[in-house]
Amino acid sequence: MTNPGRGGSFYDEPQIVDRYLDHRHSRTSSPNYVMEEPALLSELGTVTGLRVLDLGCGDAAIGQTLLNAGCLSYLGLDGSTAMVKAGSTALQGTAGRVELTDIENFSAPPSSFDLILSRLAFHYVEDIESALAACHACLSPGGRLIFTVVHPVLTSYDAETQGKRTNWIVDDYFLKGPRQRNWFGGTVTWFHRTIEDYVRALTTTGFTLTSLRECAPSEERLNGAAAELARRRRVPLFLLLTGTRP
């Protein structure tokens, strides 16, 4: 491993990918399923005929969903060998594919994609403006970048200096930069930014901000689980932003 604790290589640590994917696909107990995904799917709208790029695609589960919904192509990029293997297996026999690439190194020719997604990966990237500029450069006019990140009220917290969390603490909110996080039994580096920083990064790279969502829990997906709904209503876990290329 060349860069322990950083981005994609973190998910190649023994057992991390399995633990993450178990959690990710655990439906109602997964905040991704009851909070992030419903917001993302409603934001996506129709995808028919779109060329889709997914940055930090993980096991590319969304790829099959988008292909079934009629997107023209799906390319997932991820910096973890284990994730790319899982994604390639999941998309075998479809028009979708997955490649091993770090978001920091990604570029593509102008107008290569109509929709770029990135779900819960940009908070692993230090230089967000360069990543967004690379997205802007390869989107077709009118194309959208839709991304989710761990909500800034959560990334502000630094587990290394503040110890194990016993309650929801928002601290050092305006101190942007790296934070150590215990994550599925390993330690990983996330980069904290404020909501304003994300919005500014979008607009300075040429996007028009067309949506901002905080991914409130879906009552439909929680299907009457009142205690879980009350728990998920306490704290925002995810932030979703959409930038449109004029």
Ligand SMILES: C[S@@+](CC[C@H](N)C(=O)[O-])C[C@H]1O[C@@H](n2cnc3c(N)ncnc32)[C@H](O)[C@@H]1O
């Ligand atoms: C929390 S997982 C989300 C995976 C997937 N998007 C999903 O929603 O299930 C974060 C993913 O981002 C990838 N990742 C993190 N930093 C990266 C980087 N700098 N370049 C490429 N991939 C990265 C990880 O390997 C991992 O698959």
